Amino acid sequence: MAHREVLAEPGSRVVMLGNVAFARGALEYGVSFASAYPGTPSTEITEALSYASRILGGPYVEWSANEKVALEAAIGAALTGIPALASMKHVGVNVAADPLFSSAYMGVEGALVIVSADDPGMWSSQNEQDNRWYGIHAYIPVVEPAGAQEAKTAIIEAFKLSEKWKHPVILRTTTRVSHTRVIVEAGEIDIAKIKRKGTFVKNPEKYTLVPVHARRLREELVEKWEKISNDLSQNQVLNHAEGNPDSETLVVAIGLGYRYAKEILAAHGLLDNVRLLKLSAPVPLPKSLLLNEAEGREKIIFVEEGDPVIETLSKALFYDYNVRAEIYGKGTGHLKKTGELELHHVEKLLAKALELEKTYFSHAMIKPDIKLPPRPPVLCPGCPYRAVFYALRRAVGKARIRPIYNGDIGCYSLGVNPPFQMQDTIVEMGGSIGLANGMAHAQDDKVPIAIIGDSTFFHAGLPGLANAVYNRSPMLVVVLDNRTTAMTGHQPHPGIGVTARGVEGTELSIVDAAKGLGVEYVKVIDAFNIAEGEKEFYEALEYVKKERKPALIVAKGACILLALAAGRRIGVYPIVYRVDDDKCTACGLCYKAFNCPAIYSKDDGKAYINELLCTGCGECAQICPFDAFEPVDEVPPEWLRLMREAKPT
Amino acid sequence: MKSLNIVLSGVGGQGIISLANVIANAVLESGGKVIVAETHGLSQRGGSVIVHVRIGDVEAPLIPPGNGDLMLSLDPIEAARYSVYLKKGSMIFVDNNITPPPLPGIKIPSLDEIVESLEKEGFDIIVVPAVDEAKKAGNPLGANIFLLGASYQTGILKEYINEEAIIDAIRKNLKKPEKNIEVFKRGKKWAEERLTR
Numbered sequence: 001m002a003h004r005e006v007l008a009e010p011g012s013r014v015v016m017l018g019n020v021a022f023a024r025g026a027l028e029y030g031v032s033f034a035s036a037y038p039g040t041p042s043t044e045i046t047e048a049l050s051y052a053s054r055i056l057g058g059p060y061v062e063w064s065a066n067e068k069v070a071l072e073a074a075i076g077a078a079l080t081g082i083p084a085l086a087s088m089k090h091v092g093v094n095v096a097a098d099p100l101f102s103s104a105y106m107g108v109e110g111a112l113v114i115v116s117a118d119d120p121g122m123w124s125s126q127n128e129q130d131n132r133w134y135g136i137h138a139y140i141p142v143v144e145p146a147g148a149q150e151a152k153t154a155i156i157e158a159f160k161l162s163e164k165w166k167h168p169v170i171l172r173t174t175t176r177v178s179h180t181r182v183i184v185e186a187g188e189i190d191i192a193k194i195k196r197k198g199t200f201v202k203n204p205e206k207y208t209l210v211p212v213h214a215r216r217l218r219e220e221l222v223e224k225w226e227k228i229s230n231d232l233s234q235n236q237v238l239n240h241a242e243g244n245p246d247s248e249t250l251v252v253a254i255g256l257g258y259r260y261a262k263e264i265l266a267a268h269g270l271l272d273n274v275r276l277l278k279l280s281a282p283v284p285l286p287k288s289l290l291l292n293e294a295e296g297r298e299k300i301i302f303v304e305e306g307d308p309v310i311e312t313l314s315k316a317l318f319y320d321y322n323v324r325a326e327i328y329g330k331g332t333g334h335l336k337k338t339g340e341l342e343l344h345h346v347e348k349l350l351a352k353a354l355e356l357e358k359t360y361f362s363h364a365m366i367k368p369d370i371k372l373p374p375r376p377p378v379l380c381p382g383c384p385y386r387a388v389f390y391a392l393r394r395a396v397g398k399a400r401i402r403p404i405y406n407g408d409i410g411c412y413s414l415g416v417n418p419p420f421q422m423q424d425t426i427v428e429m430g431g432s433i434g435l436a437n438g439m440a441h442a443q444d445d446k447v448p449i450a451i452i453g454d455s456t457f458f459h460a461g462l463p464g465l466a467n468a469v470y471n472r473s474p475m476l477v478v479v480l481d482n483r484t485t486a487m488t489g490h491q492p493h494p495g496i497g498v499t500a501r502g503v504e505g506t507e508l509s510i511v512d513a514a515k516g517l518g519v520e521y522v523k524v525i526d527a528f529n530i531a532e533g534e535k536e537f538y539e540a541l542e543y544v545k546k547e548r549k550p551a552l553i554v555a556k557g558a559c560i561l562l563a564l565a566a567g568r569r570i571g572v573y574p575i576v577y578r579v580d581d582d583k584c585t586a587c588g589l590c591y592k593a594f595n596c597p598a599i600y601s602k603d604d605g606k607a608y609i610n611e612l613l614c615t616g617c618g619e620c621a622q623i624c625p626f627d628a629f630e631p632v633d634e635v636p637p638e639w640l641r642l643m644r645e646a647k648p649t
Numbered sequence: 650m651k652s653l654n655i656v657l658s659g660v661g662g663q664g665i666i667s668l669a670n671v672i673a674n675a676v677l678e679s680g681g682k683v684i685v686a687e688t689h690g691l692s693q694r695g696g697s698v699i700v701h702v703r704i705g706d707v708e709a710p711l712i713p714p715g716n717g718d719l720m721l722s723l724d725p726i727e728a729a730r731y732s733v734y735l736k737k738g739s740m741i742f743v744d745n746n747i748t749p750p751p752l753p754g755i756k757i758p759s760l761d762e763i764v765e766s767l768e769k770e771g772f773d774i775i776v777v778p779a780v781d782e783a784k785k786a787g788n789p790l791g792a793n794i795f796l797l798g799a800s801y802q803t804g805i806l807k808e809y810i811n812e813e814a815i816i817d818a819i820r821k822n823l824k825k826p827e828k829n830i831e832v833f834k835r836g837k838k839w840a841e842e843r844l845t846r
């Protein structure tokens with residue numbers, strides 16, 4: 001998506017997503033280099049910068065192969081003296097952790113901001129992870145905006161902080177900051193600034209972390225950390241106290257926690273009664289500010305999203321300085337530790353600590369007395385993966401093997417649900433091939449089948465595949481080449497050859513990569529052709545059984561949403577399918593075992609197709625034993641081509 | 650502190666997020682404050698979607714359960730699912746078409762059963778033929794805007810959003826703006842004829 005509002009006229013007020021406000025803030029500061037790997041809830045930052053770059057001719061923006069490379073590239077850029085931004089979701093920081101720790105030792109020349117988009121509540125993630133710990137662990141300051149309202153200011157402040165201390169800074173956002181739309185006032189963008197290039201001045205004592213240099217840098221780092229803490233105590237933009245200075249109660253509200261605390265205190269008419277300390281730059285702990293504000297209070301309440309990070313650090317500080325107060329927070333069990341905050345949770349905490357009787361946000365929930373079916377996300381109608389899962393399952397049956405489906409992270413994770421249930425493990429990106437490697441040698445009764453997407457293959461699949469060849473792991477690797485990173489909103493990747501700036505890049509071949517790594521059995525199949533898939537999967541499984549080596553099949557077929565979008569651009573549309581009532585025997589195979597969401601059963605058990613949902617992929621026509629499905633018109637060859645070749649723009 | 654909390658719900662792909670964007674821009678045009686919390690990512694693949702729209706003097710992004718003042722929903726199942734976010738007696742504008750979740754062998758409640766269960770809890774539920782009417786107006790994807798029109802007619806939004814601002818927001822933020830403006834007006838008219846308030 002373009003997010004055009006990122007280039008709103010200076011001085012205008014516009015509705016913007018928090019992530020777009022981050023992009024705008026970065027542009028206003030003068031960011032000249034931005035790298036990222038997509039991941040919810042971080043993706044729109046780079047999408048918006050990519051749009052800006054296409055229009056303004058800068059900054060340099062790239063989708064990197066993975067987060068480690070994205071961060072390394074940004075560190076490299078920052079060492080040439082320009083401001084750089086690396087954006088990723090929280091788990092992406094795990095992938096990038098190695099360069100992250102080193103970056104604190106080296107520092108930067110220009111500025112370096114690393115966006116970590118955390119996902120409390122796991123709206124679209126495999127874990128809940130509070131990356132402020134990374135800041136503490138790696139000695140990197142953390143800026144945490146007080147809601148989308150502060151997104152633009154916070155990223156500008158993060159860059160300034162980085163520039164001032166020549167040190168990387170983590171900007172920690174969360175789903176409810178990144179994916180919340182608010183009114184933002186646009187400032188000036190200096191185009192010359194965002195287009196500028198840096199120059200690298202050699203300084204091996206700083207930039208080569210051999211032990212002799214690193215030992216010195218470590219001393220400096222620890223010293224710098226204390227100075228930054230003092231600086232954050234003075235930073236009135238990000239950290240400040242408001243309300244009654246003499247109150248017996250201090251509410252420490254970190255990041256988005258400030259919005260919750262403030263709304264509740266306002267509703268209860270307490271804004272002028274208690275002391276409210278807003279911390280939007282909580283790491284390193286701004287010790288002097290905190291001690292100043294904490295001294296003499298009877299009660300101290302912590303409101304933060306994620307783990308009780310600041311509460312824990314503060315309690316240690318209070319111990320050292322003999323501050324004794326009643327503490328209320330997640331660590332003391334007064335606020336729930338999992339999921340995301342909501343007003344009623346925070347109100348409960350404040351009500352307990354302040355002995356409030358009335359509540360404004362904690363109404364009884366009214367639940368209608370009716371059983372509702374769940375509505376989990378599903379593979380789209382016409383998704384190539386449905387055909388692949390179907391063909392693979394049949395091949396496995398025919399080969400008479402017992403499979404282990406080592407799944408991975410992408411739309412195909414949805415194969416975990418009925419009717420397929422063909423994801424036995426899902427760990428992290430690249431984990432499919434990695435786990436299959438172990439299972440291939442640790443047991444003999446089942447055959448590991450790693451199922452990995454094209455974007456994930458380039459992100460973290462290559463080392464695992466090298467390992468499988470090297471250690472002769474008998475396993476089948478299925479690479480789902482749907483021409484995009486679909487789950488996160490259809491970004492390109494190295495296998496596509498389109499870059500974030502819209503200029504042409506080089507399209508890498510998965511087949512060549514696999515062969516280059518030494519896989520001897522490599523084949524490409526048409527993902528939409530079920531008979532071909534079944535045959536090729538069967539033969540590949542036979543090879544694995546016999547040769548005890550890895551085999552790899554690339555199932556190529558575009559994400560149907562990409563094909564539809566590409567078709568709309570050139571005026572090519574799919575032909576929907578219909579069910580011939582005379583041929584349909586009500587066997588139910590199509591809506592029970594294949595389960596395209598466009599196919600429903602009528603009261604008599606016969607199938608019918610919702611033409612608004614059908615994308616004309618033709619998969620149902622291949623699985624129906626009675627030939628009951630047919631297109632309502634002749635299918636244009638152009639559409640069949642797009643189904644195989646469409647790519648993101 | 651004056652505020653209006655609107656819950657938008659439906660199924661991924663039905664236009665809930667663009668509806669929220671139109672409302673937010675209309676509030677901006679009307680000179681107000683607004684916060685919209687969206688569901689992205691996984692829930693878009695045909696999953697259930699809720700968007701929180703908070704207008705007025707508010708700080709936090711999410712409507713706590715039992716605090717919503719109004720719901721616009723493009724699916725009756727989702728209306729029932731997210732009714733926990735509403736205050737007792739709130740109005741629920743819901744389209745009359747149920748999109749059955751594509752899961753093998755599940756039982757789907759009927760529209761009547763859903764409406765009855767919501768009425769029992771004291772909600773003021775208004776079933777709107779939004780999709781059908783939008784189709785008639787030549788804009789099958791305009792059901793979201795039809796619902797907005799119908800709810801606007803009841804006056805609940807007037808204090809925060811003026812009508813010209815909605816028209817303007819549609820014009821600036823939606824594809825086929827003229828058709829959507831037509832749908833908005835039809836939604837209002839539908840409510841004017843059906844509802845006496």
Ligand SMILES: Cc1ncc(C[n+]2csc(CCOP(=O)(O)OP(=O)(O)O)c2C)c(N)n1
Nearest residue numbers: 039092409410411453454455456485486487
């Ligand atoms: C380390 C890490 N980075 C990013 C993500 C976010 N993410 C989830 S699914 C996905 C897409 C993977 O793309 P692909 O393998 O091509 O599968 P598709 O969604 O196209 O089916 C990404 C990037 C993640 N979960 N973990």
Ligand code: SF4
Nearest residue numbers: 379380383411559560
């Ligand atoms: S977005 Fe594309 S890859 Fe993902 S489920 Fe839909 S069709 Fe399949």
Ligand code: SF4
Nearest residue numbers: 596614615617618620
């Ligand atoms: S109904 Fe058939 S042609 Fe239409 S999307 Fe589903 S499988 Fe494809």
